[in-house]
Amino acid sequence: MLPHSFTMIATIVIIVVQTFVVVSSAPEADKISTLPGQPQVTFQQYSGYITVDESQQRALFYYFVEAEQDPASKPLVLWLNGGPGCSSVGVGAFGEQGPFQPGDYNVLLKNDYSWNKGVYKQVFNEVGRYIDAYDVTLDVCLSSANQQAYVLNQLQETEKIDVCVGDKIITYLNRKDVQEALHAELVGVSKWSTCSTVLRYDYQNLEIPTISILGSLVKYGIRVLVYSGDQDSVIPLIGSRSLVSDLAKEIGLNTTVAYRAWFEGEQVAGWTQVYGDILSYATIRGASHEAPFTQPQRSLVLFEAFLEGKPLPNIE
Ligand SMILES: *[C@@H]1O[C@H](CO)[C@@H](O)[C@H](O)[C@H]1NC(C)=O
Numbered sequence: 074m075l076p077h078s079f080t081m082i083a084t085i086v087i088i089v090v091q092t093f094v095v096v097s098s099a100p101e102a103d104k105i106s107t108l109p110g111q112p113q114v115t116f117q118q119y120s121g122y123i124t125v126d127e128s129q130q131r132a133l134f135y136y137f138v139e140a141e142q143d144p145a146s147k148p149l150v151l152w153l154n155g156g157p158g159c160s161s162v163g164v165g166a167f168g169e170q171g172p173f174q175p176g177d178y179n180v181l182l183k184n185d186y187s188w189n190k191g192v193y194k195q196v197f198n199e200v201g202r203y204i205d206a207y208d209v210t211l212d213v214c215l216s217s218a219n220q221q222a223y224v225l226n227q228l229q230e231t232e233k234i235d236v237c238v239g240d241k242i243i244t245y246l247n248r249k250d251v252q253e254a255l256h257a258e259l260v261g262v263s264k265w266s267t268c269s270t271v272l273r274y275d276y277q278n279l280e281i282p283t284i285s286i287l288g289s290l291v292k293y294g295i296r297v298l299v300y301s302g303d304q305d306s307v308i309p310l311i312g313s314r315s316l317v318s319d320l321a322k323e324i325g326l327n328t329t330v331a332y333r334a335w336f337e338g339e340q341v342a343g344w345t346q347v348y349g350d351i352l353s354y355a356t357i358r359g360a361s362h363e364a365p366f367t368q369p370q371r372s373l374v375l376f377e378a379f380l381e382g383k384p385l386p387n388i389e
Contacts, residue, residue: 102256103137109250110180111173116141116189118172120162121256134257136162138172141190148380150188157279158269167242169365170372175241179248186369188376243267284316288324291352298353298379302360302367303343310356321348335375335385342371345385355385 103121116139122132140147154161167174170188173181245251246265287297299317301310326349334341343356355375360368378385
């Protein structure tokens with residue numbers, strides 16, 4: 074299980090999908106030769122820092138995983154976790170939808186439902202229906218002025234009594250050899266933690282609604298999907314559902330797919346509604362706050378359908 078502190082992480086994740094991005098310029102120095110304990114894989118991984126403000130010495134840490142098949146033709150996906158201040162690498166990549174998850178005995182286990190591989194072929198026996206997205210997991214934690222960057226942050230005092238102090242992700246990402254393999258540095262902090270305390274958010278900002286950003290994206294013609302685990306006790310789906318329907322009303326989108334169940338195999342995988350063929354809402358049945366962790370298979374089906382611009386599967 075993920076540590077208790079994970080439950081504070083907002084489930085709303087922005088996935089930016091951009092097709093035809095040229096990534097041939099991925100820096101060789103950022104290439105990961107191998108992560109300690111990882112199984113053998115055929116795709117490449119990169120990680121390092123992207124400078125965003127030279128004068129302030131601010132940088133973003135990123136972890137980039139190529140698609141398993143034909144990466145050059147695949148869309149680029151940017152994953153950002155919420156929190157505030159929670160690590161997209163630690164939570165998203167190693168806890169939710171990345172290719173590996175730390176297991177016992179210092180090994181990384183392959184995630185069968187990783188978003189950089191297409192499993193439709195295996196699950197539904199549909200040959201040729203790969204999705205294989207690039208999965209970029211970018212840590213949004215900006216460093217303060219005197220810190221280059223910090224994907225690796227201070228272990229909070231509260232976490233040290235936390236029942237899940239032995240959490241595998243925290244343990245794994247605090248290993249020196251793992252940090253070296255990831256080209257990650259501890260700058261001004263002694264430990265990495267899942268959620269940063271050094272960001273010093275103005276907590277009043279948490280009250281500012283951001284739903285209008287989704288409205289702007291829709292107005293630009295960008296497809297938007299808002300999803301909720303229906304077992305999410307942190308951000309219950311009742312809230313996300315009314316947010317989306319209110320937004321649709323506000324920007325004048327009519328329902329184009331009436332509220333209905335969607336399926337993964339013969340199981341109801343959740344419910345969905347589509348507005349104006351551009352704004353979609355979906356629940357994932359049996360998923361909690363971090364949907365890809367608790368319902369990896371359903372989450373992948375949802376993600377693939379969204380990337381392909383296809384309706385969510387109905388019963389056959
Ligand atoms: C939405 O439905 C209403 C009522 O049927 C109709 O008047 C309006 O033109 C529709 N809007 C769009 C954008 O299709």
